[in-house]
Amino acid sequence: MISLTVNGTTHQTEADPDTPLLYVLRNDLGLNGAKFGCGLGQCGACTVLIDDKPVFSCLLPIAALSGRKIRTIEGLGTGDKPGPLPAAFEAEQAAQCGYCIAGMIMRAQALLERNNRPTETELRAHMATNLCRCGTHMRILRAVRRAAIVMGGGVRGDPQSAL
Amino acid sequence: MSGLSRRQLIGSGVLVVAFSLSRATKGQELDKKPVLAGSLEKSPRLESWIRIDAEGRISVFTGKAELGQGIKTALIQIAADELAVPPARIELITADTRRTPDEGVTAGSRSLSDGGSAILNAAANVRMLLTETAAWRLLTDADKIELRDGAAYAPNGESLGYGELAAMLSLRVEARPDVPRRDKGTRLIGTDLPRVDIPAKVSGGAAYLQDMRLPAMLHARVVRGPSDGTRLKAADVDAVAKMPGIVQVVRDGGFTAVLADQEWRAIKGLRRLQAAGWTRPGVLLPVEDMAEAIRHLPAQDVPIFETPGAPPPPDGKTVKARYARPCLMHGSIGPSCAIALWENGGVTVWTHSQGVYPLRKALAELLRLPADKVRCIHVEGSGCYGHNGADDVAADAALAARAVAGRPVRLQWMREQEHGWEPLGSAMVVELQATLGSDGRIAQWRHDVWSATHSTRPVSAGGLLAGREVEPPFPAQIPRPIPMPEGGGHRNGKPIYVVGNAKGVYHFVEPSPVRVSALRSLGAHMNVFAIESFMDELAKAAGTDPVAFRLAHTVDPRARDVVQAAADRFGWSRRMKGGDGRGCGFGFARYKNLAAYCAVAVEIAIDRDSGEARIPRVVAAVDSGEAVSPDGIRNQIEGAIVQSLSWTLHEAVPFDTTRRTSFDWSGYPILRFDGVPDRLEVHIIDRPRQPFLGTGEAGQGPAAAALANAVADALGTRMRDMPLSPEKLRTVVRKA
């Protein structure tokens, strides 16, 4: 029996200890946000926050997580009261198929919590870990810039590409 | 409105309303033939499309599927608009063989033109019926009835809700063509209605097939060799069957799947089975250059077009060029997935296939069931750009689930299985030759395109991977060229330009050495890349500005408008002089020569030392006819442009003689955030009341060509072989 603290709530799971967190989040805890994209740590669709750092949940066995703080997109507010990033993504309609979006939001959340005034270059370099195949990049960047302002900062960069 | 007859009760009390259409239609400017719009032709009964229950809840049925292109929202907009209800009142049911019309495949950017216009006209018919019925019951004229918020109002304020009205009429009637569209009240069409699917996607709600959890569900993995053409060696199945949580290892001939109570255990079982190794039993692959191989394989000649004209002047300037592209992947972020459940002698399959009806047919044959015992329900998967692994995984799930009847089985492909087995976009070669007259205009034009097929969509069991693995295997499907005007490898093989004496031939290569099928825009990406690059080469030979050269050869006024709009918004006439790694390029096409018009202008800056391309600016203009959701159009075109930039700059499926050698993103890199343009704008030319024009694939060709033309402008050298990779750019820079 392994204990996991997800979005502030502690859960017990009987999944095998080597099970990557992604499958436990989805199948045991019913949390849909983190997605299976590759299982190889290359696409970021599974991105969650562990102790405020963005990680690939597809490569993190639950046995390694005792005492760590796990946060998923479900912890960033609810449908009625979304956090700044989910709200910004909705406002910018920043999705086509949307499969990569939960991972994008968590990746961006880690950046803006650490530094809500990144440069445009820093923003793009940080987000480059996550893949989008539909080509929604421009909207994703607009959404993150929008959220940065709501979080008390803003993305610094050439004026042409800022909000 | 006048001349409408009074109603009579008939027979059992069911009201049949007959109405005449004495006025000329003010609706869609469709051709005047009395043909039903879009998919209505095949499914003319109104109740196939729209039902209203006693409480006034409206269900709209579509055979089209949400692929991430926003079609659900657009169809809801259309229906809600026509029925004068808030969008939240509409429940949209998509592609389900038990419940929705058969609209074939959601592909070819036909969702709005076929599906949207069907719903528009069906809803217009239903609106007429509701109006008529209300007028009769409320003792007034139909043209005095106002529809608002799900009820019909008479001038005296009396009203009847749609639920009450629906109980009085039957929708089991055929749609009438040319029913006018609603001409008063607020409009939803043309507004940016927020997408109905996005809220769940930004909050962890259940939004995808991959999120479905059914009671007693098992997890499965299919076991194959690493790539199309390979086969797994015999594995120690007994040892795997004994692993914890493994419920069963299903085998049928060469088809193998492992079922487990937990997903991770299924994966571990899969890995254990795959450790046995693999072989390639068949013919080896041509490795060096797949496009060059395609150029020389046996092909059947299919005419694309022939326009007679005067022979070109003998002293005219002749330009020849050869363009090529490698095999490309769909590369959807979420590998394909399906859930299957056998019960009551039949099977239900939840699938993200683009075509639930053709899939059902193929599955019925594979599983040896009558079609009515197979139900395929579309549930959204990750981004779908054509014929990917969705159909195959549906068959895999159905076979795996057959062994555990009564329990749903969720079978998920692994990333390496999607990389190794999804059908690819064929490698292609285009050879163009044209002659300029003394007036600097094109007097003669010849287009030859070589490609393997752009559709192996399963219509029979042999079109599914599992269909070829089971014992006995089903016969393989034989691909045939997709007929024009849509076309496959020859899609957009005919230029939109007036080019004098012209001919185009499609050299259809069959059999293909590798597994190929439909990838977004089919042959248009290559043909438009070639034609638009060639137009620049001709413009240069003629000493004319590339945009002016195109306009000089374009008569379609909407095409001219789009070209002009993109050029103006980009500032084409004021653009920088190209050279020293910086330049601008333009690309334009009308998708399929009958769908949306799209023009793209690109500015590029190439680092001389690394060959890395930075894209400071992209400006696009698009005409999709009547814009149902302008933001939806912008989203699709932005996405098409970024995806096409990725294809054209970076992508090529690598092979060795035995297999595809890329099994994950490390071997098939795509554009990431550090490579997308600095700025990307899309400008829409709205054409109210014009037919909806398919938009989802309209950007692929123009963006690719604009990029190639920008590179030529920047480096002074024409590059004709995709991808225009950093390595190639660097080589060109060095030679300069």
Next chain:
Amino acid sequence: MVAAVVALSWRPAIEPIANGVRGFDPSLVAQGESLAFIGNCGGCHTADGGRAFAGGRALPTPFGIVVSTNITPDAETGIGQWSLDAFRRAMRDGIARDGRHLYPAFPYDHFAKASAADIDALYAFFMTRAPVQADAPANWMTPPFGFRPLIAGWNLLFLDQGPVADDPARPADWNRGRALVEGLAHCGACHTPRNALGAEQRDNAYDGAWTEGWYAPPLNAKSPAVQPWTAEALFAYLRTGVSKSHAAAAGPMARVTRALAQAREDEVRAIAVYVASLMADAPAARGAPPSATKDNAVDAAHPEAAVLFAGACAGCHEPGAPMMLAGGPPLVWGTPLQEDTPHNAIQIVLYGLLPPAGRAGPTMPGYGESLSDRQIADITAYLRARYTDKPPWPSVEQAVARIRKEKGE
């Protein structure tokens, strides 16, 4: 003595050339470009995210921080005013155009062995690059090493002049390989240990050494590689960044292989031939077979690490994983686990491997953000036990903590 050194150290300035130089033969420029990749000039002279060859990369040394200079042909801030003589003198003697001594962080002790033809080709290449106006930040040397004339004394002790003569008993590619390796490729600058004055220990050539926190393993009979480094295997490694019988290049070596991927193929082959010959007497080459993995016993002895490995690593590294089906090298053949120090293995686990944007190449995610020091140490120790016959590394967890600290985490 100091006066003698100071006297020795004085070098005249060489006249600047006006208006740059033109008219280089394109094939000479192309040859120079290949040699610039072999010498990996950009590895030091291009800063991260900086313009090519414009300098500004800080190189920590035991004597202070040396910042690479701008070697683009910019007249004011680069070498635009340098004649061929000035360039040659810098490459061979470590003297700048204005007569100042250059720090041997710039490995002119190796470049001194390059042929005149190679140096001329490099000159043609550099003088045809895009000029960039950029002043590199000043060095920050620990006193007294900021006093450049001291370098004259160092040169006196340690600088050998001139190319090495060909060995007529050896084939042409071996000789060319040696000329490049000892010269422009300066492999010994990382792979040979240095003395207290920072000079390579000639008697311990290629015995292995530390650079930028990574251990560059021995390239001689002491090579700990499990499989022999044949010329073929080395060529594949140098050219693609991975050898299917060894492992992927990591750390500074990854950057070297990316440069060598762009050099002339025959020159890289020559390097491989020569370096393979240096390792002809290594244990792997003498036919000692690699050990089998000892899964079950090791798993029982390291139960927590075995679980971590199964969840975090097996997806790429176990026999049925796609990377292995594609012919990726198994961990049992990897040199990092065989080395006497766990530093390389730890850093690979912490930071992973990433090709440059948009390129294909060996890829591995880093685990530094998701695993603790203890977990990283456990896995590393487990890998050592499972895939080698060597004794366990001491103090692995402390090493992990130290590495993180040095990286400023």
